Amino acid sequence: MNIPLCTTRRLFLGLTASALLLSACATQPALDEAPPIVFVHGNGDTAALWQTTFWRFESNGWPRARLHAIDLPYPAARDDDTKEQAGRTSTTEHMNYLKSEVEKVLKATGARKVVLVGNSRGGNAIRNYIETEYKRGGSEAVKVSHAILGGTPNHGVWAIKGYNEKNEFSGTGPFLTGLNAARNAAGDEVTPGVKWMTIRSDHNDKFAQADGVWIGAKGTATNVTFAGPELKGANNVIIPGIDHRETSFSPAAFEATYRFITGHAPAISRIQNEASIVLNGKLSGLGLQPNDPKSGNYVNNLLLQGAELTVYAVAPGTAARLGTAAHSKKVGADGQWGPFTAQEGVPYEFVIAAPGYATTHIYRSAFPRSSDIVNMTAARLADADRGAASVVTFTRPRGYFDAQRDKLSFDGQTPPPGVPPAGAGVSSSKIKVNESGLRVIKAEFNGEHLAGRTWPASENRVVVLELTY
Numbered sequence: 001m002n003i004p005l006c007t008t009r010r011l012f013l014g015l016t017a018s019a020l021l022l023s024a025c026a027t028q029p030a031l032d033e034a035p036p037i038v039f040v041h042g043n044g045d046t047a048a049l050w051q052t053t054f055w056r057f058e059s060n061g062w063p064r065a066r067l068h069a070i071d072l073p074y075p076a077a078r079d080d081d082t083k084e085q086a087g088r089t090s091t092t093e094h095m096n097y098l099k100s101e102v103e104k105v106l107k108a109t110g111a112r113k114v115v116l117v118g119n120s121r122g123g124n125a126i127r128n129y130i131e132t133e134y135k136r137g138g139s140e141a142v143k144v145s146h147a148i149l150g151g152t153p154n155h156g157v158w159a160i161k162g163y164n165e166k167n168e169f170s171g172t173g174p175f176l177t178g179l180n181a182a183r184n185a186a187g188d189e190v191t192p193g194v195k196w197m198t199i200r201s202d203h204n205d206k207f208a209q210a211d212g213v214w215i216g217a218k219g220t221a222t223n224v225t226f227a228g229p230e231l232k233g234a235n236n237v238i239i240p241g242i243d244h245r246e247t248s249f250s251p252a253a254f255e256a257t258y259r260f261i262t263g264h265a266p267a268i269s270r271i272q273n274e275a276s277i278v279l280n281g282k283l284s285g286l287g288l289q290p291n292d293p294k295s296g297n298y299v300n301n302l303l304l305q306g307a308e309l310t311v312y313a314v315a316p317g318t319a320a321r322l323g324t325a326a327h328s329k330k331v332g333a334d335g336q337w338g339p340f341t342a343q344e345g346v347p348y349e350f351v352i353a354a355p356g357y358a359t360t361h362i363y364r365s366a367f368p369r370s371s372d373i374v375n376m377t378a379a380r381l382a383d384a385d386r387g388a389a390s391v392v393t394f395t396r397p398r399g400y401f402d403a404q405r406d407k408l409s410f411d412g413q414t415p416p417p418g419v420p421p422a423g424a425g426v427s428s429s430k431i432k433v434n435e436s437g438l439r440v441i442k443a444e445f446n447g448e449h450l451a452g453r454t455w456p457a458s459e460n461r462v463v464v465l466e467l468t469y
Contacts, residue, residue: 034062035145035261036109038101039069042120042151042245046301047071048281048375049119049249049398052271052469055369056254059272066109069373070101071282071301077121080166081175087288087296091168091175094125095132102129106143113145115261119248120207123152124168127179130191139193148257150199150248154189154231155180157207157215159223169207171224180231188233196234197260199253202226204402205244206425214425235260241405243424249398273344274369280338281374283307283331283352299377303335307354307378313346318440319363319451321349337376342367349452352378359461363452365468379462388432390454392463394443400424401445410443410465441465 037057039050047069054067072094078085089097102114118126126147133142156171158164165173180189190196206214208228210221229247230236239252247253251269258266283304287296311327314320326348327340342348345366352360357378367374385391394410401408402424403415410416416429433441433454443450443465455461 034066035113035115036066036068036105036111037062037115037117037261038098038105039067040098040116040118040122040125041069041072041075042118042122042248044076044299045119045397046075046284046299046375046377047373049245051371051373052398053117053249053254053257054371054373055271056251056266056269057258058369059268059270060258060266064370068101068105070098071375072097073301075121075301076298077168079164081168081173082166087298087300091124091128094121095128098125098129099133102143113143115146115148116144117148117150117248117257118152119150119245120152121168123149123154124175124179127152127154127191128175130194131179134191134193142191142193144194146195146197146261148197148199148260149229149231149234150253151201151205151207151244152198152229153207153224154198155228156224157222158212158217160221171228183233186233189231190233195260196231197237197256198229198231198234199237199239199247199256200227200229201242201244201247202238202240204241204405204424205229205247206400206423207244214423243400243402245397245427246399271368275344276370277342277344277367278338278370279340279342279367279374280336280372281376282335283309283337283354284335284375284377285354285357286377286380297380297382301375303331303333304354304378305331305333305335307331307337307352307357309337309376310351310353311340312349312351313343314349314363314451316347316366317442317449317451319347319349319453322346338372338374344368347451350376352376354378356380359455359459360464361452361455361461362464362466363450364466365448365450367468379464381457381460381462385432386457388434388457389436390433390461390463391430391457392433392441392452392454392465393428393430394450394465394467395428396445396467397427398467398469400427401429406446408443408445411441416443443467445469 050069074089076088078088116126157169159171168175212220212222237256284301285304308330310325313322313326347366350362358381360379401419404422418429448469450465452465
């Protein structure tokens with residue numbers, strides 16, 4: 001479903017258009033000029049990770065109403081896909097949730113087909129959904145024009161005969177071997193009738209490594225190579241140096257995705273600022289049930305009803321609050337904490353208070369554009385951290401930290417605590433501050449600077465410095 005050239009000219013204004021014309025003319029196309037896109041996050045993740053991808057599509061004139069990101073309840077995969085496991089989803093449950101979302105989007109937009117874009121485990125659901133629909137009724141039953149898989153472990157995170165083969169990430173297990181069965185004499189591994197693209201790193205994807213170092217099995221051969229995410233019969237794109245999440249959320253991944261869908265490079269790859277910035281999203285919790293501190297510490301993507309969110313504008317560099325709260329709301333049945341009109345160029349502190357959780361202070365950079373997927377998760381103070389004066393986590397949801405590749409620091413420490421000297425294997429770093437009193441704490445990653453405050457752990461508070469890029 002490549003967009004006709006005339007439509008492409010109206011929607012994207014061509015590669016030679018100036019930024020001024022793009023700003024003036026390309027941000028308000030008719031809804032029928034762009035295919036709807038459904039974005040599918042990865043294992044244990046949330047829809048919020050697609051925020052910057054949305055902004056890049058919007059900056060090129062893609063209608064916001066045609067960008068949809070699903071939030072899978074209990075987004076972590078089962079240990080054994082064939083057995084029920086509390087707080088986790090099977091491949092079938094994941095597929096059915098995606099199918100429902102596609103049907104909802106098709107009904108809402110009136111489109112005949114959608115584009116599916118998935119990161120990591122999200123690609124498993126996309127492949128499973130398309131294959132199931134194809135078996136049901138052939139190519140006519142598949143309501144998907146393009147499928148783009150970023151960092152999806154299509155040949156497994158490991159491929160060891162006899163080892164944990166009922167897990168969906170086993171390259172020798174029934175789930176992936178079924179999806180990878182040859183379709184023709186050429187050995188193509190993709191379901192017919194859909195245009196397929198994979199995006200992978202040349203060497204820096206933690207889940208496409210010959211050694212099991214990043215999956216807790218250092219020195220064990222995984223029988224998976226850097227090329228594990230590729231699929232025979234697909235357009236396989238290699239982007240040097242990117243990490244597992246950057247296969248979907250980086251500017252380079254956006255450019256490849258945009259070109260594959262439209263047949264043209266994007267007019268701009270940067271995120272274009274918006275004059276009026278309105279933010280919204282949902283609050284969610286951890287574990288099997290919201291508000292239950294004994295039910296685990298993994299994201300559940302369930303609505304955290306009854307939580308209260310307070311937003312403060314803060315000074316760049318010091319995180320000092322600029323006056324009283326800019327926004328405050330007790331979350332209702334819809335789980336939404338907004339809408340909130342933000343100021344251009346102003347960083348914010350988001351404070352979540354919810355039963356069963358620590359008061360969570362999240363510091364974010366200034367927002368360049370509106371978003372309704374500014375989803376946030378309340379945190380808990382670990383028992384091992386209760387003796388600290390303050391506990392601060394520096395996190396990068398849309399990528400990993402690589403001490404060799406990136407310029408990064410956390411409270412003056414380079415590399416930050418817990419970040420290995422080589423390889424992109426962790427996406428967060430935690431510091432336990434020992435001195436009492438409220439002080440500024442700073443972090444930097446490749447030009448994005450964050451500042452927060454060391455709120456006291458003795459008051460059951462945790463601090464998060466969350467990168468946007």
